[in-house]
Each structure stands twice: as structure tokens, then as C-alpha cells.
Amino acid sequence: MSGIGSGAAEDPAPFPGEVRLRTTADLADPRLAPYTTLTDAALRRDADAAHGVFLAESSPVVRRALDAGHTPRSFLLGDRYRETFADVIAAHPGVPVFTGPDQVLTALTGFHLHRGALAAMDRPAPRSVTDVLAGARRVLIAEDLVDHTNLGAVVRSAVALGWDALLLTPRAADPLYRRAIRVSMGTVFRLSWARTDGPLEDVLRSLRAAGFATAALEVTDRALGLDAPGLEPIRTADRLALVLGQEGPGVRPETLAAVDAHVVIPMPEGVDSLNVAAAAAVALWELRARRADR
Structure with missing residues (x-):
């Protein structure tokens, strides 16, 4: 036998x-x-x-x-x-x-x-960026986020914290890869997403023209803490798009130059970063859409 x-x-x-x-x-x-x-x-x-x-x-x-x-x-x-x-x-x-x-x-x-x-x-047919953005108030952009585990965790936080849509650059991981789905606990099925086409700077310009404020989560010389008074226009924007970069390299310089603001999580001296999934959860909570009556 x-x-x-x-x-x-x-x-x-x-x-x-x-x-x-x-x-x-x-x-x-x-x-x-x-x-x-x-x-x-x-x-x-x-x-x-x-x-x-x-x-x-x-x-x-x-x-x-x-x-x-x-x-x-x-x-x-x-x-x-x-x-x-x-x-x-x-x-x-x-x-x-x-x-x-x-x-x-x-x-x-x-x-x-x-x-x-x-x-x-x-596998569902790909959706257009325009379709995914329709009616969205909070949009997450994953720039070259190639790790499926991190992407799944980010998606789970985005859904839990009321974000409406996800845009992925061409190199970013597949939200429908089995590990990304499993880590997201299936919440990816509740989040509208699409892949961008062309330079992300062009996408950001289109977002701004559509009334979105734009920000990138990255440690830079011009970054403002999530609790900084100067970040109030970003926190309270009716429509906001937030860029996350790849673990390690972070957000590309061209993208940083194209957004309205750079934001960071305030941390004690000597600690400069969190894992991208953990950092995203903090930022997504702080920058979530507020109800008009609050």
C-alpha cells in the first residue's frame, strides 16, 4: 500500500x-x-x-x-x-x-x-480608487507595506476604529493573502480597499482636491505629536487620509513632501518607534472621525 x-x-x-x-x-x-x-x-x-x-x-x-x-x-x-x-x-x-x-x-x-x-x-474584481473613496471620511494608505501580518493587524485596527477605506500602493501586501486575512480575523471583508496606480504623490494631490487633509505617520524634523495643539486641523478634518510606510524604511521622502502634515506618537526620550501595526492602532484612534455632536 x-x-x-x-x-x-x-x-x-x-x-x-x-x-x-x-x-x-x-x-x-x-x-x-x-x-x-x-x-x-x-x-x-x-x-x-x-x-x-x-x-x-x-x-x-x-x-x-x-x-x-x-x-x-x-x-x-x-x-x-x-x-x-x-x-x-x-x-x-x-x-x-x-x-x-x-x-x-x-x-x-x-x-x-x-x-x-x-x-x-x-477573488472579487478589483475596485477603483474613486469607488472606494466615495463617501469615505477616514482613509488609510499603506505605502509599500509588504508584511502580510502587519497589514492584517492594521486592517483589524482600522475596522475596529471606524476607518472607511484602505488604499494600497502596487508593492504593498495582498489583503486577501490567507495570513493577512487570518490576522485581521476576517475584518478585511468589511473594509473597502483598492490599489493605487501611478505615483502616490499624484493620488495625494487628487485626495486634497477632493477635500481630504493628508498626513503621514513618520518621525521627521517637522512631525507633530498626535496630542499637539498644532495638529488640531488634522485631527478635526472632516475628511482625512493617513499614510503608513513600510517597517524599517518608513514613508518615502517624495510622499512626505506631498502631505499636509507629519505626525508622531509622543514617546519618552530614547524610544523612537513602535511596530507599524501598533503605531497604526494608536494613530487611527487619535485621528478617527469625531461625531459632530461631540
């Missing part, structure tokens, strides 16, 4: 449309292609684009993706999570459901599937 697993006299009663993965030979099913090479982020970006999919990981995140209206192509479940996911499967008849023991799924994905479930979802 070859492959992993034996078959299964103990196989549970099947779901409609269920495909049991008993051995590594079963992993050749072409419908499983979206679940391969999950541990390689560089490969995933190309693979996801080629397949037109994104992957939602863990039962709560899969449910949030479905609640947001995303269309599943297939589900992948470890045996111990079959019954807790039965309602989702019943609500999506005709969608293939792949199930199997942990060792077979590990051979497929490259990691131990201990988070309950994976789902391959149709």
Missing part, C-alpha cells in the same frame, strides 16, 4: 458532494490546486492570481467571508471539524467539500491544519 492513510472502514457518513482524501494519491484532484504551496507567500501571490481565488482560513474567518457575500469554490476540512461546519456545507449545496485525516491534509497544505477549515473563494 502506498501513500498516507489507509482508507477507512471508519469513514464518517458523507456530506452531499463530499470528497474523501484518504491517501496522498487523492491529492492529485485538480480542484485542490488552490490549497497547495500554502507555506510560500511568494508563490501564493502568483498562484492566487492565476486561479482567481483567495483562501479563508479558520471556521470564524470562513463564515465572515461567506457573510460578506463571497462565493466559495470548495471547502477543505479536517475530520474533527466536519460536524461543526455542517451548517455551512448545508447552506452551500453543490460546492465540493474535501475532508480527510490530519496527516493527508498536512501533505497537501504543508502545515498542520489545526484551525478548523479552509475555503477557496472567488
